[in-house]
Amino acid sequence: MTDLVKMTATEVVGLLKKGKVSPSELLDASETRIKETDGTVNAMPILCFDRARAHAAKLENENPADRSKTHLHGLPIAIKDLTPVKDVRFTSGSPIFADRIADYSDVMVERLEERGGIVIGKSNTPEFGAGGQTFNEVFGTTKNPWNTELTPAGSSGGAAVALASGQVWLAQGSDLGGSLRTPASFTGVVGLRPSPKRVAHGPLRLPFATYPVEGPMARNVPDTALLLDMMAGSHILDPGSLPAPETSYVDSLKDIPKFGRIAYSPDLGQCPVDPEVAEICAKAAADFMRYCEGVDEACPDLHDAEEIFQTLRAQLFIANHAPLLAEHRDKLKPEVIWNIEKGAKLNAGDIGAAQRAQGDLYQRVVQFFSKYDFLLTPAAIVPAFPHKLRYVEEVNGVKFDNYMSWLALPSMITVTNCPAISIPCGFTKSGLPVGLQIVGPNAREDRVLQAAYAFERDHDFASQVPIDPITPA
Numbered sequence: 001m002t003d004l005v006k007m008t009a010t011e012v013v014g015l016l017k018k019g020k021v022s023p024s025e026l027l028d029a030s031e032t033r034i035k036e037t038d039g040t041v042n043a044m045p046i047l048c049f050d051r052a053r054a055h056a057a058k059l060e061n062e063n064p065a066d067r068s069k070t071h072l073h074g075l076p077i078a079i080k081d082l083t084p085v086k087d088v089r090f091t092s093g094s095p096i097f098a099d100r101i102a103d104y105s106d107v108m109v110e111r112l113e114e115r116g117g118i119v120i121g122k123s124n125t126p127e128f129g130a131g132g133q134t135f136n137e138v139f140g141t142t143k144n145p146w147n148t149e150l151t152p153a154g155s156s157g158g159a160a161v162a163l164a165s166g167q168v169w170l171a172q173g174s175d176l177g178g179s180l181r182t183p184a185s186f187t188g189v190v191g192l193r194p195s196p197k198r199v200a201h202g203p204l205r206l207p208f209a210t211y212p213v214e215g216p217m218a219r220n221v222p223d224t225a226l227l228l229d230m231m232a233g234s235h236i237l238d239p240g241s242l243p244a245p246e247t248s249y250v251d252s253l254k255d256i257p258k259f260g261r262i263a264y265s266p267d268l269g270q271c272p273v274d275p276e277v278a279e280i281c282a283k284a285a286a287d288f289m290r291y292c293e294g295v296d297e298a299c300p301d302l303h304d305a306e307e308i309f310q311t312l313r314a315q316l317f318i319a320n321h322a323p324l325l326a327e328h329r330d331k332l333k334p335e336v337i338w339n340i341e342k343g344a345k346l347n348a349g350d351i352g353a354a355q356r357a358q359g360d361l362y363q364r365v366v367q368f369f370s371k372y373d374f375l376l377t378p379a380a381i382v383p384a385f386p387h388k389l390r391y392v393e394e395v396n397g398v399k400f401d402n403y404m405s406w407l408a409l410p411s412m413i414t415v416t417n418c419p420a421i422s423i424p425c426g427f428t429k430s431g432l433p434v435g436l437q438i439v440g441p442n443a444r445e446d447r448v449l450q451a452a453y454a455f456e457r458d459h460d461f462a463s464q465v466p467i468d469p470i471t472p473a
Contacts, residue, residue: 023074178410185435318343
């Protein structure tokens with residue numbers, strides 16, 4: 001069981017395909033590991049192993065040779081508790097929905113299950129995914145296995161911890177302002193925010209919104225590519241969703257080209273960054289010289305990106321959650337109330353100005369990527385911080401006036417519509433992982449994965465997980 005937990009998803013899927021291990025054996029390994037670790041880290045508060053074993057039994061009666069190439073062959077996976085899975089508890093981290101049971105599955109979940117992924121449970125998330133710290137009034141706080149006094153960040157904090165502590169081999173997450181990338185940085189795993197509409201999901205109340213995306217998390221880059229292959233593809237319920245690429249993301253890693261020029265920005269021109277994080281990421285960026293024609297310190301003009309993000313995020317909150325504020329204000333956390341009320345104060349002029357500004361910003365980004373293949377930045381401005389804090393309030397003497405501003409480094413990239421990945425690139429002196437963010441042109445997840453894998457192959461960071469949770473004396 002211990003050996004199975006330590007294997008990569010790619011290795012385990014290979015064993016499943018050859019019949020050398022069964023889905024049921026993997027479910028046993030996952031369940032055992034959750035029992036060993038989740039009392040400490042609180043990553044997977046909702047489990048559905050009876051449902052998972054029923055799915056495993058069906059798969060074990062199939063002939064693997066009859067399956068498509070795009071298949072997980074019975075690998076256990078985790079789904080974030082913002083996404084419905086039929087007949088499984090679906091709280092969205094909110095007391096309002098503490099007892100809700102989903103009567104349908106998101107089309108993304110259906111696709112993953114059709115392709116041989118076995119859902120074993122739901123990973124913890126802050127209420128409605130709001131905030132870069134994973135806690136809620138339903139299930140409590142998720143803790144970082146590298147130091148259980150610290151946070152794994154959020155909002156895909158439960159997913160990241162489930163991976164880092166060996167509870168699952170692959171985990172789905174979502175990202176609006178950094179919710180895949182920041183937890184990956186804090187826990188030493190990989191989180192990829194795909195381009196909008198790369199992963200179809202729904203049905204949704206706001207199916208035309210492009211800022212929130214679904215994406216893969218894993219312990220290494222090939223496993224991340226594997227899960228993205230399983231998630232990718234268009235669906236009628238998600239208008240404008242993109243088809244799967246002709247060359248799979250896994251196959252795109254087989255032949256990595258030498259890249260052109262790459263840009264590195266320590267702060268995107270405006271974000272305060274912890275000095276130790278800045279030093280680690282600068283060294284990682286310098287290492288990219290071996291994969292490209294040169295590395296320049298440069299970034300696109302993103303001077304108004306945070307303001308654009310904050311406005312369009314507030315628009316989403318008022319559109320999605322206004323009825324909840326009217327009916328259940330007493331059950332909502334203060335940060336969610338703040339974001340809904342910020343949205344309520346917007347007028348048509350505010351929204352129009354933000355949309356025009358985003359259009360101009362995108363043109364600048366397109367021009368930037370005509371010169372550079374990638375943009376490298378820190379994935380987060382700090383390493384993991386104490387989970388007793390709701391959010392980071394100050395860095396390098398710069399104070400933040402809201403719960404989202406400390407996430408500006410990833411959220412400014414969100415409004416570019418570009419894919420971005422966080423990969424481990426070093427450790428602080430106290431032993432905490434630090435992530436490097438790699439950003440590529442719109443819809444080029446393949447290129448971003450190639451850059452990430454080029455770095456990962458030469459650095460021994462991915463092998464550091466899974467780990468047993470560390471509780472300071």
